Amino acid sequence: MRKKLVSVLLCAGMIASMAAGCGSNEGGNSKQEETKSSDGKVVLNVINYHVGTDYAAEYYDYLFTEFQKTEEGKNVEFKFEEIPTTDAYNQKIKLLISSGDLPDIVFNGGNNIINLAVESGKVQDLTSYFEEDPEWKAQFDESSLEFNSVDGKIYGVPVSKEISYIYYNKDLFEQAGLEAPDVAYETWDDFFKACDTLKEKGITPLGMDTADLGWLTNLWYSGLIGTAGDTGNEFMNAMYPTDYNTPEVEKATTDLQKMLAEYTTADAVGGKYDTMATHFFNSEVAMFPNGPWMIPDIRSEEKAPAGFYDKVGIMLLPEYGMEMVPTPGDMVGAKDPEKIEAAVAFLKFETSIENQLKGLEMAGLQPVSSQVEIPDSLKDSDPLMAEVLEIQPKAKWTYGQNQAYWYQNVIDTFSTELPELAYANITPEEFCTKLSEAAQKN
Numbered sequence: 534m535r536k537k538l539v540s541v542l543l544c545a546g547m548i549a550s551m552a553a554g555c556g557s558n559e560g561g562n563s564k565q566e567e568t569k570s571s572d573g574k575v576v577l578n579v580i581n582y583h584v585g586t587d588y589a590a591e592y593y594d595y596l597f598t599e600f601q602k603t604e605e606g607k608n609v610e611f612k613f614e615e616i617p618t619t620d621a622y623n624q625k626i627k628l629l630i631s632s633g634d635l636p637d638i639v640f641n642g643g644n645n646i647i648n649l650a651v652e653s654g655k656v657q658d659l660t661s662y663f664e665e666d667p668e669w670k671a672q673f674d675e676s677s678l679e680f681n682s683v684d685g686k687i688y689g690v691p692v693s694k695e696i697s698y699i700y701y702n703k704d705l706f707e708q709a710g711l712e713a714p715d716v717a718y719e720t721w722d723d724f725f726k727a728c729d730t731l732k733e734k735g736i737t738p739l740g741m742d743t744a745d746l747g748w749l750t751n752l753w754y755s756g757l758i759g760t761a762g763d764t765g766n767e768f769m770n771a772m773y774p775t776d777y778n779t780p781e782v783e784k785a786t787t788d789l790q791k792m793l794a795e796y797t798t799a800d801a802v803g804g805k806y807d808t809m810a811t812h813f814f815n816s817e818v819a820m821f822p823n824g825p826w827m828i829p830d831i832r833s834e835e836k837a838p839a840g841f842y843d844k845v846g847i848m849l850l851p852e853y854g855m856e857m858v859p860t861p862g863d864m865v866g867a868k869d870p871e872k873i874e875a876a877v878a879f880l881k882f883e884t885s886i887e888n889q890l891k892g893l894e895m896a897g898l899q900p901v902s903s904q905v906e907i908p909d910s911l912k913d914s915d916p917l918m919a920e921v922l923e924i925q926p927k928a929k930w931t932y933g934q935n936q937a938y939w940y941q942n943v944i945d946t947f948s949t950e951l952p953e954l955a956y957a958n959i960t961p962e963e964f965c966t967k968l969s970e971a972a973q974k975n
Contacts, residue, residue: 689862759932
């Protein structure tokens with residue numbers, strides 16, 4: 534989720550350097566065994582992808598710095614390995630789960646790898662820490678904790694909730710003579726009529742992609758299925774579905790094929806998220822699905838033209854749909870007891886009420902706790918974020934998306950088969966069959 538670019542060369546170089554990066558040092562001892570620094574501080578090894586231009590880089594820099602000023606963190610030292618994209622990070626963590634030592638704190642990279650990590654025996658059961666601190670546990674709803682549990686034991690600490698909706702360019706809508714709905718298009722037919730109007734005016738309606746798991750296209754697809762009545766909504770809220778040849782999914786696939794063929798940019802097929810985001814920032818597409826973590830980028834004059842923030846509005850997906858899922862949490866990969874205690878202390882600091890609000894303000898992370906009170910000042914300092922919070926209760930359909938709820942090989946198949954679907958080399962029914970066949974291999 535929250536895709537970033539990763540080149541083939543980066544992946545190749547990353548894999549080639551795995552052993553040096555997180556496996557063993559010259560003496561043959563793993564980094565997991567480096568418990569204390571020369572001045573006696575507990576060393577926590579962290580692989581950090583929130584660096585450079587990442588949406589949450591400034592926020593995580595704040596967390597690491599401020600934690601070391603607390604009573605629990607004053608005797609902790611962080612040792613960082615930086616990986617600049619979520620895709621490269623996820624690949625490395627999966628490789629380390631198979632062969633190698635995990636970092637002491639395993640950050641959530643978007644993909645749900647908790648089961649994989651637990652099966653490897655390389656992450657800690659955190660249930661006792663929640664039970665011994667009921668005030669901390671009360672910050673999380675049961676669905677978020679259940680999502681991060683295996684066999685009734687909690688392994689992941691939720692740090693935010695994921696939602697997504699549609700960003701739209703007010704100027705492009707005005708140029709097309711369209712008035713955006715207050716909340717959402719009543720039907721998908723109304724939405725497609727708006728796409729036709731935009732297209733007639735020479736405006737590309739939609740941001741879409743197919744590479745790197747097809748994040749944007751996944752969000753459109755999830756919305757098409759998740760708003761298709763009770764049956765479609767149940768499907769998009771189910772973990773690990775295995776039959777995609779249902780009327781709702783096949784109809785959604787037909788609509789998705791039309792969107793790829795008629796309503797998006799020429800480079801969407803084979804395109805990656807960052808290129809598509811640039812199209813939106815440059816007012817080259819009218820509508821773009823994503824979540825609140827994109828707002829800091831929209832505000833940034835390094836990524837978007839000056840004044841672009843004021844051109845952007847938000848709406849729910851047609852039929853008042855909104856993706857809303859618990860997110861995979863951060864895990865503890867440390868083995869040494871002192872490291873485990875220090876890692877848990879950091880996770881408690883990261884998810885404090887104060888820092889959940891800080892994460893919202895600095896990185897657009899939606900608070901996982903209902904105890905967070907949103908200040909009125911947010912309407913003045915970040916009206917778009919305030920609008921995000923106001924629109925959420927208006928959703929009539931909430932649902933998951935494939936990177937959270939589907940088997941990994943199905944997610945991969947979805948991405949690799951999207952170009953075939955877009956070019957009509959396969960039918961929607963054949964596309965769904967390929968997803969079903971992949972799922973049934975698990």
